Amino acid sequence: MTAPRPRTLFEKIWDHHVVAREPGCPEVLYIDLHLVHEVTSPQAFQGLRERGLKVRRPGQTLATLDHSIPTTDPTLPILDPIAARQVAQLETNCREFGVRLYGRDSDRQGIVHVIGPELGLTQPGMTIVCGDSHTSTHGALGALASGIGTTEVEHVLATQCLLQSKPKTFEVRVDGSLRPGVTAKDIILALLARIGTAGGTGHVFEYTGGAIRALSIEGRMTVCNMSIEGGARAGLVAPDDTTFQYLAGRTFAPQGAAWEEALAAWRRLPTDDGAAYDRSIAIDAGQLEPMITYGTNPGMGLPISGRIPDPEKLPDAAHRAAVAKALAYMGLEPGRAVAGLRLDVVFIGSCTNSRLSDLRLAAGVLKGRKVDPNVRVLVVPGSQLVKKQAEAEGLPEIFRAAGCEWREPGCSMCIAMNGDELKPGQYCVSTSNRNFEGRQGKGGRTFLASPLTAAASALKGVVTDVRTILQ
Amino acid sequence: MEPIKSFSGRVVALPVDNVDTDQIIPARFLKITGKTGLGESLFCDWRADAAGKPKPDFPLNRPEAAGATILLAGDNFGCGSSREHAPWALLGFGFRAVISTSFADIFRNNSLKNGLLPVVVDSAAHAELFAMVARNPSVELRVDLASQALELPAGRVLSFPIDSFSKQCLLAGVDQLGYLLRRQSEIAAYESTHPPRVQA
Numbered sequence: 001m002t003a004p005r006p007r008t009l010f011e012k013i014w015d016h017h018v019v020a021r022e023p024g025c026p027e028v029l030y031i032d033l034h035l036v037h038e039v040t041s042p043q044a045f046q047g048l049r050e051r052g053l054k055v056r057r058p059g060q061t062l063a064t065l066d067h068s069i070p071t072t073d074p075t076l077p078i079l080d081p082i083a084a085r086q087v088a089q090l091e092t093n094c095r096e097f098g099v100r101l102y103g104r105d106s107d108r109q110g111i112v113h114v115i116g117p118e119l120g121l122t123q124p125g126m127t128i129v130c131g132d133s134h135t136s137t138h139g140a141l142g143a144l145a146s147g148i149g150t151t152e153v154e155h156v157l158a159t160q161c162l163l164q165s166k167p168k169t170f171e172v173r174v175d176g177s178l179r180p181g182v183t184a185k186d187i188i189l190a191l192l193a194r195i196g197t198a199g200g201t202g203h204v205f206e207y208t209g210g211a212i213r214a215l216s217i218e219g220r221m222t223v224c225n226m227s228i229e230g231g232a233r234a235g236l237v238a239p240d241d242t243t244f245q246y247l248a249g250r251t252f253a254p255q256g257a258a259w260e261e262a263l264a265a266w267r268r269l270p271t272d273d274g275a276a277y278d279r280s281i282a283i284d285a286g287q288l289e290p291m292i293t294y295g296t297n298p299g300m301g302l303p304i305s306g307r308i309p310d311p312e313k314l315p316d317a318a319h320r321a322a323v324a325k326a327l328a329y330m331g332l333e334p335g336r337a338v339a340g341l342r343l344d345v346v347f348i349g350s351c352t353n354s355r356l357s358d359l360r361l362a363a364g365v366l367k368g369r370k371v372d373p374n375v376r377v378l379v380v381p382g383s384q385l386v387k388k389q390a391e392a393e394g395l396p397e398i399f400r401a402a403g404c405e406w407r408e409p410g411c412s413m414c415i416a417m418n419g420d421e422l423k424p425g426q427y428c429v430s431t432s433n434r435n436f437e438g439r440q441g442k443g444g445r446t447f448l449a450s451p452l453t454a455a456a457s458a459l460k461g462v463v464t465d466v467r468t469i470l471q
Numbered sequence: 472m473e474p475i476k477s478f479s480g481r482v483v484a485l486p487v488d489n490v491d492t493d494q495i496i497p498a499r500f501l502k503i504t505g506k507t508g509l510g511e512s513l514f515c516d517w518r519a520d521a522a523g524k525p526k527p528d529f530p531l532n533r534p535e536a537a538g539a540t541i542l543l544a545g546d547n548f549g550c551g552s553s554r555e556h557a558p559w560a561l562l563g564f565g566f567r568a569v570i571s572t573s574f575a576d577i578f579r580n581n582s583l584k585n586g587l588l589p590v591v592v593d594s595a596a597h598a599e600l601f602a603m604v605a606r607n608p609s610v611e612l613r614v615d616l617a618s619q620a621l622e623l624p625a626g627r628v629l630s631f632p633i634d635s636f637s638k639q640c641l642l643a644g645v646d647q648l649g650y651l652l653r654r655q656s657e658i659a660a661y662e663s664t665h666p667p668r669v670q671a
Binding site: 019020024025026028030032033039040042043046047051056057059060061062067068080082083085086089100121123126131132133147148149150151152154155158159160161163165167196197198201202228229231233252297299318321322325415416417424434436437438439442443 | 487488489491493494497498499501502503504505506516521545546547550551552553554555573575576577580581584585634635636646647648650651652654655657658661662665667668669670671
């Protein structure tokens with residue numbers, strides 16, 4: 001008898017979920033959990049209706065409202081009639097097809113990638129999909145989680161399966177220890193600055209190494225969240241004791257004997273010794289500084305002590321053109337220091353950085369201080385549960401006393417669909433995930449950074465290295 | 472979905488790398504509950520100035536873009552958001568194929584499921600195509616899916632890759648859901664040995 005071939009975490013989850021496999025066809029992959037929101041699902045439910053199909057597994061499907069809802073008083077009606085219609089459509093669809101919806105009146109409502117883990121729905125070894133590219137977030141708990149399009153949402157609603165060709169694997173090894181002022185967000189921004197927005201296309205990242213092990217689950221979520229910004233289909237962290245401690249006792253986590261059984265299975269998931277990845281990259285966490293983006297994609301990042309690159313000095317013509325175009329949009333001069341750039345808005349929120357630990361980091365910097373009077377600062381908790389926990393710790397008082405707005409949960413100014421948006425030309429340090437042109441409002445200009453950097457910059461009214469404040 | 476066999480058409484050249492789906496169709500247009508009507512908003516923040524006036528030099532606004540069916544784009548087209556509204560907007564404008572050196576995974580999947588053909592060519596062919604369209608903006612290319620051929624004038628033919636499953640679906644004009652629905656007994660068998668991990 002020969003020993004089984006060593007496999008990666010990804011391969012173990014994939015193999016376990018293959019329902020059918022035929023030559024010349026993609027594999028039929030079973031989906032354990034399907035998360036649904038208002039923006040990418042209406043056409044999928046309509047497709048079911050037109051074909052006379054049902055939702056195959058309503059119990060493995062969960063909907064919430066996050067993208068287009070206002071972050072003001074949830075008891076007030078939605079003023080944007082088109083958004084209101086889309087929200088009403090999700091309510092109708094969930095009623096008609098028997099899908100549970102955590103709507104605006106639910107104490108479990110929130111950003112879809114915040115509520116899955118915090119409710120214990122996201123568990124190691126699962127396959128999870130959602131019509132949202134940041135579904136990669138759930139990989140922080142060792143779940144294979146991918147964003148899908150609306151046609152695929154319909155496929156999963158109808159069959160609980162997805163047609164998938166098997167991606168390749170890509171180890172992102174982060175060793176060493178983060179220095180003060182440097183966080184999970186800086187790890188992922190540093191990775192993206194190295195590999196660019198297409199560096200992971202066709203691959204699934206697995207984040208390994210001591211610096212990843214040392215992160216909390218919420219920190220791992222921040223890292224996995226932005227895997228898609230490197231083009232990867234998913235991002236994974238192998239489950240460990242940190243994962244199990246996070247999950248124990250959560251609403252939908254297994255209990256009692258089922259917990260012990262699940263734990264035994266989860267401990268078998270990590271990548272075997274000797275298993276090979278198709279590609280790999282190594283990052284030394286000890287060398288990292290706080291990172292910030294200067295351009296119009298998440299790969300255009302630099303250390304906060306850095307200077308805006310000069311496109312003329314770049315060797316590659318395509319890169320030169322891309323940076324020149326980005327700087328023209330951003331209204332930035334080549335060669336000037338990124339620290340000290342003037343700001344209009346600071347946004348602390350999004351599925352990347354709106355969890356309790358993120359809010360604690362920001363509050364730690366803001367406590368007893370005042371934000372610059374010329375800067376509007378929005379703090380948007382990721383979910384009703386996060387909001388409640390933050391309230392129990394007195395965080396809203398710290399934010400309000402510092403001059404920040406404390407708002408209701410939702411995607412808010414990360415995607416600017418709900419009225420929370422930048423005005424043309426405004427500059428914003430944002431803890432979100434995308435600095436694409438117009439992402440935070442038409443003509444708005446985004447610098448992506450960590451909650452620490454965002455809070456420090458809010459105090460000074462300019463891009464600020466948090467280490468100058470922590471000292 | 473209409474079957475795709477072959478078609479000929481003019482080309483709009485957009486020499487920009489890493490075009491994200493937020494540019495293809497900005498988020499404020501995602502509040503619809505249907506799939507139609509997005510063509511006029513395609514690339515809208517690049518097509519118009521701050522006052523909403525069309526920029527005459529933007530490739531989509533040039534006279535030869537009217538009726539074009541092929542978009543020639545830079546590397547890594549369609550990165551970012553998973554919004555299927557991006558291929559819906561491209562199809563709504565009249566495009567039937569996008570040519571690039573590479574596509575973001577989700578965008579490529581979404582396109583194939585809607586009959587928008589992602590045509591991958593190598594860097595040399597990519598540069599040759601941009602040069603050709605610059606010389607002759609009204610040049611027509613022919614795309615033949617069955618033979619996976621991109622036909623240039625004067626008999627030059629480039630071949631492009633596509634997975635055989637997507638190709639068969641596109642040639643037949645069938646949705647991939649049909650394939651999954653025919654696997655229901657296998658799905659039920661899987662479910663009988665794999666109880667639900669969660670009950671939401």
